[in-house]
Amino acid sequence: MSAAAVPTTLPKPKSRFSAWKRRETLAAWLFLLPAMIGFIVFFAFPAVRGFYIGMTDSDLLTPPTYIGMENYRDLLEDKQFGRSLIVTAYYVLLNIPLQTFLALVIALVLDRFVHGLGWRSLMLLPWLMPNVVVALLFLWILDPGLGVLNAMLDAVGLPRQSFLGSTDQAMPSIAGINIWRHVGYNALLILAGMQRIPKDIYEAGALDGATELQMFRSLTLPLLRPIMLFVLVTSIVGSFQIYDTIAVTTQGGPVDATRVIYWFIYQHAFERYNFGYASAASIILFGILIIISLIQMRVLRANESDLA
């Protein structure tokens, strides 16, 4: 995908041209230098080092000792690790289908009926808020004793719930909080995809006597495939990394109902200073996310070129 060459501007003598090329290359590397340093020091090097730390017994205070795959073997037998993966997957299942469905519905409503950018921007407000702020707002709303949601349940004669305080309801509550934060953002992404669909397709569909629902199913949805792929991949990958909300509200509890993989890694690394073990767990998470992304691309790519 290389763009057209810039300086076709100095074509005459060959030596001047190659001098220009040399200067251009040198300039390019100077422009890239700060970002390159940042990339190497804080992205590439730690990525490699993460693999290495995962193969050591490392606690910051004593020099790390190389132990090969032992951390990985231990992790495979660690019931808490397996449990944290299950809890995380459970969260993703509570979060993603409902969130994506709601985002699609909201996008449809906005696309069809609401054209003011002000209303659309409002959907972004929760997404712009710090996770910590959102978690605290809902910690209070969902409070078992004084929370307003329980007061509302009282008012309509339903039994009070303990929400974040109950092993059964903690995870759905966390999922609800994050759906509130992310649904508008995802709706705007999907809306952007909808607006790329040429309108004459619908006119042709209407001429053929297709109903609204038929057009949605056989025109809108397939043409949205690329953007749905983007939304699903980013939101699933993001969901697997749920942390802030849990750190502020349940801290992995009650019991271990919300001890997701990030919390597991955080505890091993920064509460027990078991950096090797935590790194190995983070590498496994990395592997899982890559596999999931690849599967999604495979499954959803088939019709990518529908519009072409």
Added chain:
Amino acid sequence: MATSALEREPIAPANDDEPVHHKGGFPAGKVIAWLVVILLAVITLFPFYWAMRTALSTQRDLLSDPATFLPANFTWDNFRTVLNLEEGTGRTFNFWHYLKNTVIVSTIVSVSQILFSSMAAFALARLNFPLRDKIFVLFLSALMIPGIVLMIPNFVLIYDLGWINTYQGIVAPKVLMTPFAIFFLRQFFLGINRDLEEAAYLDGAGFFEVYRKIIIPLSQGPLLTLGIIVFVTEWNEYLWPFLVGRGEDVRVLTVALSVFRSQTPAGSPDWPGLMAGTLLAALPIMLIFVFFGRRIATSIQFTGVK
């Protein structure tokens, strides 16, 4: 409120008033759609209203009256206490200090990250050199790595440098580049017409001059948008500043709020105080939303679909 102010002046070429498509929508559908939108707006805004209502109540009256619509025994005291306008309440939430830290960290990160990322994006979009596209793909591949994978080695690095509880420790990983910033700016730079640039080179302009006098001025909009996004992202950051900057001296608002929350007695948390602090921490983001919400909404259409 916010919305009506936002509705007035479109910033970007409006993409929302395209001609009405697939029929006009039948009236019943329209009514239902507007009910849905109003319901969404209420759900979006209610948590903020409820925090406000709580922050304007006294702790004692809140216990006996937790759920009426208006504040229980209206008072500004909780805001006054959080803002340290009153002496001797013994509260440890030093709002102005944490605000200062958050502003320092977010400003350094956004200004510096955008400067260096724009330079890199200029090289990647406007210059020709060997390996250019490979380097770009390499930068992008870092987007795939989950934060925690990098966070452990980066923590070890910051620890070894002796930068725990310093500003430089908090800002270091994002001060030179993020893959997202480079990706975002490269996309814009690619779209700029080449005529001006070539004329400038013919007039003997150097590469830096072209970057500074042509590319940057032509990209003010995208640079501002990215600046806002980076600023807000940094403002909201929690885990990293919690790991490397928990000390009172450099503690940022998000970390301070979580410490404040964990310090309140489990039996009877100081909800009015906590909500006052939460709202004050969110206030700058709300202001950014009011002034720039439409700009961010428009940019999402750009980043979302490639």
